[in-house]
Amino acid sequence: MEMAERTYILAPIGIIHSDLMNREAAPRQGYEGAPEAWVEIYSDVADGLLGIGSGAEIIVITWLDRAQRDVLQVRPGRNPNAPLTGVFAPRSPDRPNPIGLHRVTILEIAGLRLKVGPIEAIDGTPVIDIKPDPTRSADR
């Protein structure tokens, strides 16, 4: 079939502040020793935080802006001997729309900053959405 007929504009709602400074330093998954980080929410969307509290289990959705968007197949796990796999099968950051999903707990809220963890996103990564964790919460 044909390509997408139209495109859409993403405007980040916030940004990650982390001690992880680059992809090489980042664990592949949040549970592989990832650190805590701060999600800074931009003031123009701050009203969207009403009702979010410390202790909440959420999904932070990021735009992995340092990923390669023209990659369709990878060898997962940074393993040169692994078989080539389509980027939609593993969690590789390289993919046409480099969206990252991070299941985290909110550890602290300080104004427009949410301390969350564990999260493998690197410093400066744009945040594009926050949602309740679908595996923890029913209809909210």
Place this chain on the structure above:
Amino acid sequence: MEMAERTYILAPIGIIHSDLMNREAAPRQGYEGAPEAWVEIYSDVADGLLGIGSGAEIIVITWLDRAQRDVLQVRPGRNPNAPLTGVFAPRSPDRPNPIGLHRVTILEIAGLRLKVGPIEAIDGTPVIDIKPDPTRSADR
């Protein structure tokens, strides 16, 4: 803090074909009686499907193109008596970047079409990414 410094362009990788024709007909959550649907993957990203098989538990990520992006607070559950809540707390489709997360099982694969379910996304919804379900799979 300031607004986002820059924006990003999303190019859909596919589209939902569903019997759900509008938001009013859609259940609020996939598990509330949502139907099966077909995800059509565009041919230019077809190589990204290598290694995805029937039976896989995946997250289909959509762009809820009929949502309102200028809404920051809602009354969840379509309940006019519910207290106002920020859009980042519930799963409301209305939010600055209307990203939908759908945990589904691949029921069948036919060429570039994946039959999945249950899924509450409506017909014509753009698909922007597919990932393994983080609650089912470890490092892949």
